[in-house]
Amino acid sequence: xxxxxxxxxxxxxxxxxxxxxxxxxxxxxxxxxxxxxxxxxxxxxxxxxxxxxxxxxxxxxxxxxxxxxxxxxxxxxxxxxxxxxxxxxxxxxxxxxxxxxxxxxxxxxxxxxxxxxxxxxxxxxxxxxxxxxxxxxxxxxxxxxxxxxxxxxxxxxxxxxxxxxxxxxxxxxxxxxxxxxxxxxxxxxxxxxxxxxxxxxxxxxxxxxxxxxxxxxxxxxxxxxxxxxxxxxxxxxxxxxxxxxxxxxxxxxxxxxxxxxxxxxxxxxxxxxxxxxxxxxxxxxxxxxxxxxxxxxxxxxxxxxxxxxxxxxxxxxxxxxxxxxxxxxxxxxxxxxxxxxxxxxxxxxxxxxxxxxxxxxxxxxxxxxxxxxxxxxxxxxxxxxxxxxxxxxxxxxxxxxxxxxxxxxxxxxxxxxxxxxxxxxxxxxxxxxxxxxxxxxxxxxxxxxxxxxxxxxxxxxxxxxxxxxxxxxxxxxxxxxxxxxxxxxxxxxx
Amino acid sequence: xxxxxxxxxxxxxxxxxxxxxxxxxxxxxxxxxxxxxxxxxxxxxxxxxxxxxxxxxxxxxxxxxxxxxxxxxxxxxxxxxxxxxxxxxxxxxxxxxxxxxxxxxxxxxxxxxxxxxxxxxxxxxxxxxxxxxxxxxxxxxxxxxxxxxxxxxxxxxxxxxxxxxxxxxxxxxxxxxxxxxxxxxxxxxxxxxxxxxxxxxxxxxxxxxxxxxxxxxxxxxxxxxxxxxxxxxxxxxxxxxxxxxxxxxxxxxxxxxxxxxxxxxxxxxxxxxxxxxxxxxxxxxxxxxxxxxxxxxxxxxxxxxxxxxxxxxxxxxxxxxxxxxxxxxxxxxxxxxxxxxxxxxxxxxxxxxxxxxxxxxxxxxxxxxxxxxxxxxxxxxxxxxxxxxxxxxxxxxxxxxxxxxxxxxxxxxxxxxxxxxxxxxxxxxxxxxxxxxxxxxxxxxxxxxxxxxxxxxxxxxxxxxxxxxxxxxxxxxxxxxxxxxxxxxxxxxx
Numbered sequence: 001x002x003x004x005x006x007x008x009x010x011x012x013x014x015x016x017x018x019x020x021x022x023x024x025x026x027x028x029x030x031x032x033x034x035x036x037x038x039x040x041x042x043x044x045x046x047x048x049x050x051x052x053x054x055x056x057x058x059x060x061x062x063x064x065x066x067x068x069x070x071x072x073x074x075x076x077x078x079x080x081x082x083x084x085x086x087x088x089x090x091x092x093x094x095x096x097x098x099x100x101x102x103x104x105x106x107x108x109x110x111x112x113x114x115x116x117x118x119x120x121x122x123x124x125x126x127x128x129x130x131x132x133x134x135x136x137x138x139x140x141x142x143x144x145x146x147x148x149x150x151x152x153x154x155x156x157x158x159x160x161x162x163x164x165x166x167x168x169x170x171x172x173x174x175x176x177x178x179x180x181x182x183x184x185x186x187x188x189x190x191x192x193x194x195x196x197x198x199x200x201x202x203x204x205x206x207x208x209x210x211x212x213x214x215x216x217x218x219x220x221x222x223x224x225x226x227x228x229x230x231x232x233x234x235x236x237x238x239x240x241x242x243x244x245x246x247x248x249x250x251x252x253x254x255x256x257x258x259x260x261x262x263x264x265x266x267x268x269x270x271x272x273x274x275x276x277x278x279x280x281x282x283x284x285x286x287x288x289x290x291x292x293x294x295x296x297x298x299x300x301x302x303x304x305x306x307x308x309x310x311x312x313x314x315x316x317x318x319x320x321x322x323x324x325x326x327x328x329x330x331x332x333x334x335x336x337x338x339x340x341x342x343x344x345x346x347x348x349x350x351x352x353x354x355x356x357x358x359x360x361x362x363x364x365x366x367x368x369x370x371x372x373x374x375x376x377x378x379x380x381x382x383x384x385x386x387x388x389x390x391x392x393x394x395x396x397x398x399x400x401x402x403x404x405x406x407x408x409x410x411x412x413x414x415x416x417x418x419x420x421x422x423x424x425x426x427x428x429x430x431x432x433x434x435x436x437x438x439x440x441x442x443x444x445x446x447x448x449x450x451x452x453x454x455x456x457x458x459x460x461x462x463x464x465x466x467x468x469x470x471x472x473x474x475x476x477x478x479x480x481x482x483x484x485x486x487x488x489x490x491x492x493x494x
Numbered sequence: 495x496x497x498x499x500x501x502x503x504x505x506x507x508x509x510x511x512x513x514x515x516x517x518x519x520x521x522x523x524x525x526x527x528x529x530x531x532x533x534x535x536x537x538x539x540x541x542x543x544x545x546x547x548x549x550x551x552x553x554x555x556x557x558x559x560x561x562x563x564x565x566x567x568x569x570x571x572x573x574x575x576x577x578x579x580x581x582x583x584x585x586x587x588x589x590x591x592x593x594x595x596x597x598x599x600x601x602x603x604x605x606x607x608x609x610x611x612x613x614x615x616x617x618x619x620x621x622x623x624x625x626x627x628x629x630x631x632x633x634x635x636x637x638x639x640x641x642x643x644x645x646x647x648x649x650x651x652x653x654x655x656x657x658x659x660x661x662x663x664x665x666x667x668x669x670x671x672x673x674x675x676x677x678x679x680x681x682x683x684x685x686x687x688x689x690x691x692x693x694x695x696x697x698x699x700x701x702x703x704x705x706x707x708x709x710x711x712x713x714x715x716x717x718x719x720x721x722x723x724x725x726x727x728x729x730x731x732x733x734x735x736x737x738x739x740x741x742x743x744x745x746x747x748x749x750x751x752x753x754x755x756x757x758x759x760x761x762x763x764x765x766x767x768x769x770x771x772x773x774x775x776x777x778x779x780x781x782x783x784x785x786x787x788x789x790x791x792x793x794x795x796x797x798x799x800x801x802x803x804x805x806x807x808x809x810x811x812x813x814x815x816x817x818x819x820x821x822x823x824x825x826x827x828x829x830x831x832x833x834x835x836x837x838x839x840x841x842x843x844x845x846x847x848x849x850x851x852x853x854x855x856x857x858x859x860x861x862x863x864x865x866x867x868x869x870x871x872x873x874x875x876x877x878x879x880x881x882x883x884x885x886x887x888x889x890x891x892x893x894x895x896x897x898x899x900x901x902x903x904x905x906x907x908x909x910x911x912x913x914x915x916x917x918x919x920x921x922x923x924x925x926x927x928x929x930x931x932x933x934x935x936x937x938x939x940x941x942x943x944x945x946x947x948x949x950x951x952x953x954x955x956x957x958x959x960x961x962x963x964x965x966x967x968x969x970x971x972x973x974x975x976x977x978x979x980x981x982x983x984x985x986x987x988x
Binding site for chain 2: 107108109149175178179180192194282285286289290292293295296298379380467468469470
């Protein structure tokens, strides 16, 4: 359905098309600007400089934040940033037909932007070693700019956001990607951020805490636990990797690659039959329409005070089961950030998440199994999610139907079938120590899984949907980024 | 961007593709099932049978509807159908930065479905002569099925909805179109209905009040005032007319047609340069992202009671200016509908609307000028709207900046430039005598109109977006249907 032949990212009219330039950057592990080995010294050094102290405090002790006397909602005194509110969720078709929960309402659209530039003919991404209070390890690798409107309009009187001008006025440069995408709809009410990639040919001053990395280097770092942050992953997933015209027939057919890589590249390039490919996308769009039109999912804002099943005590809001998540307060003192100290509420999950994508090869083309998942914060009822998305520890207090159908398949997969396995962090600005195990598991070609909530798709079909908002959820987008990182699995190229 | 070569509507594997079959139906004015001339006799006869009496009553006199004692909101005692609530709208970048208004909250997704079937090798649409209480003329031509979930789950104990089974279980048939689309976001809060077209090869019993019509016949009727209803128009707009592969080079180049028709057909088929065409769509998607990410449009639900500027008196809710719209009550007694009598609130606009599309030929390809319009009920901030969309009488009480830039251009266009001009009704189930003048005006190729809220697009680009939800608003979709009706302007083919 989606014709990816448009190419705003061709550097020169006669130069290589964008997808070829992206592919070249993916293949480059030893950049002229420094080998990947040097990254870890730089990162360790940045960690030492980025002093951060995060202390858990009671919600009553937050400074600048108040509890609404009528509703119990938590809000900043400026009216900006975000609010913690309550929702009553009615999902008549779901495993749990009704529940209430706190949710973060952050109407501001932020910018997640990666600045890219060619060095020695290879595209590099300007990445930032950034502290977030919720990060389990302090520093992670973030996009060039990761800023809410409150950040960049400087509501909190902090320092200016470096490199912001490339994203606030991208018309001076080459805008490669600019699409609004959702974030965790279990914890955020209808949140969206702009995912932007801007290419410049200007000289760019390299500030402390920033580093140019190739896509190949980023892909390698993605396999390390808790290094590449969530915002980087979502922006990477929106890059137009999949361009059959630009990739050229040799790459599209995976010449010289192993059979899996060849199947992945074919899946990115689209199948041999473009009509079938397009029909597949139309079928997916009709399926999404059908799921969104099932008996209405009702999400109603209700006061946070008195939310059924939840209690505010000892300075936190917790569920009576002790599961799901808590709303806690934190006191942050930091260097290397816009302001030196602040307090804020955060969501602290009570267990680690699991997001697993089951893939299989069909006629030499990789297919990925996605589900249309209803979550309370979805702007438009549901989005496409990984094959398995859950917090395993929470299943003990949920109805048996909440147990993902292929949970055991992915947890018990033989090691040779596990193509990707890393624990990565969710957004450290709102979530405290929110870790998710991301898995890509290859199933037998024979695996049949016919379920009205699931579909097999090619990577190209999924990437086509990523040009639009609110089709692919944040966990699935992380896995799309992880999947792209598998296109160069041969370590000898390092 | 959008590859329209997928063809779920090919009748047989070796048969003509869907777009060719649609084009053949467009060209057919004299169906074997009866010439268009017979339509008016049938329609007049249906009008005589469809007795309807609609009487305005006070909101306090509605039976089954209550005013919430706390909020003043109007709701049905069953909790179903819809509610009339209040919203506070904050649009810092708009001509009116802040206002409050009543709005209809109807979370149910309804079905607007047209059943199609080949007779003598030509596709026909099963249309219904349907009474709606808000119709200025009683009867209009509706889709085969036009039903809310409350209708078809029979909350109001009415009769079963005829032909519903084709749309509730479309897998037994050929699903040509199934996409959720918005409705008037000035009066509805985040409403969406499914727009469906289902083709069957089964025998279909023709019930009273229904008639098979070709697309050519529907297109002709579209030019008559208040005959083809809004729900029919939106479903017609979502049909995949634009398929260059299927249309064939002769049609795509407009052989045998006049220069305007040729330019329209080329616009439907896509330009000669598919890369430029796809880049154009990508540019539109990035523009929509940019508009949606401007300083936040805040829409907050507030109690209907005490809404600033609005008064509930004499059984209706009115604005202090006497402009915009009223919320009134109606008492309906009808034949030919699911139940025999009921009362309900309705929105009654205080002036007729204007929706005008400016088009021009560029290098022999028609371009249409759309704007990204923020309206309070938009699910996702804004949608693409006609060049001019306003209620002219309301402009007197709005800031001068609310006056559409090209209003005078369309109102003062010389007659030869006015390609379409008809007054058509908005949905008669919720709106009382809501009439809009729909205009298509051709501008000089020289007309430059460079404004950050506007873009020139081909019909193919616009149709590509219509495969997705919430990109093209209901007024623009009506105009897309009207535009398609211009592809057969030569009356000698009748």
